[in-house]
Amino acid sequence: AQTVTQSQPEMSVQEAETVTLSCTYDTSESDYYLFWYKQPPSRQMILVIRQEAYKQQNATENRFSVNFQKAAKSFSLKISDSQLGDAAMYFCAPHTNSGYALNFGKGTSLLVTP
Amino acid sequence: DTGVSQDPRHKITKRGQNVTFRCDPISEHNRLYWYRQTLGQGPEFLTYFQNEAQLEKSRLLSDRFSAERPKGSFSTLEIQRTEQGDSAMYLCASSPPAGTGYTFGSGTRLTVV
Numbered sequence: 001a002q003t004v005t006q007s008q009p010e011m012s013v014q015e016a017e018t019v020t021l022s023c024t025y026d027t028s029e030s031d032y033y034l035f036w037y038k039q040p041p042s043r044q045m046i047l048v049i050r051q052e053a054y055k056q057q058n059a060t061e062n063r064f065s066v067n068f069q070k071a072a073k074s075f076s077l078k079i080s081d082s083q084l085g086d087a088a089m090y091f092c093a094p095h096t097n098s099g100y101a102l103n104f105g106k107g108t109s110l111l112v113t114p
Numbered sequence: 115d116t117g118v119s120q121d122p123r124h125k126i127t128k129r130g131q132n133v134t135f136r137c138d139p140i141s142e143h144n145r146l147y148w149y150r151q152t153l154g155q156g157p158e159f160l161t162y163f164q165n166e167a168q169l170e171k172s173r174l175l176s177d178r179f180s181a182e183r184p185k186g187s188f189s190t191l192e193i194q195r196t197e198q199g200d201s202a203m204y205l206c207a208s209s210p211p212a213g214t215g216y217t218f219g220s221g222t223r224l225t226v227v
Contacts, residue, residue: 047215
């Protein structure tokens with residue numbers, strides 16, 4: 001079974017600043033995908049960014065980017081120019097080709113202050 | 115297509131009653147997943163369908179839980195003889211082939227009193 005560790009239960013960032021959320025995972029497979037999901041309070045979970053493990057280039061989606069270190073099994077999310085609407089729970093989730101389900105970490109609660 | 119729909123949004127039931135939840139996935143997605151999420155935790159996988167076939171079930175899914183996806187379209191999750199520990203948010207998600215990520219519904223919040 002895969003394990004996913006998000007070591008930061010809570011993080012805080014000021015508006016317009018940059019914050020990095022960490023995630024480490026454990027898998028014996030070489031080909032897999034990694035996802036970050038955002039879950040605002042009382043709202044549905046939405047996909048923020050995805051990374052294919054075979055790609056060395058880090059994925060970027062507007063203000064969101066990842067730092068993928070395959071050897072270290074690390075997949076951190078960087079949010080630049082933070083906005084109040086970024087406040088949410090963020091979940092890291094790897095997905096291997098041999099398994100059907102996404103395995104979620106326990107999440108990091110991000111607070112954005114004015 | 116308006117995304118993944120779940121019904122009802124909220125359900126309060128007495129302990130021992132049966133409940134059934136419905137999920138309508140994105141029409142072109144052949145994969146459908148059920149997850150359970152309790153407060154302050156990440157979603158926990160319950161079961162997975164590819165078309166109408168239930169291909170994986172978590173050990174979390176006791177024999178009181180059953181899921182179906184007739185005709186490979188909508189899915190239902192039934193919980194029989196509900197217990198207070200079943201209180202949680204039940205999330206449905208759908209996806210096309212692997213690697214593209216899931217689209218989640220808004221969830222059904224179950225409260226067992």
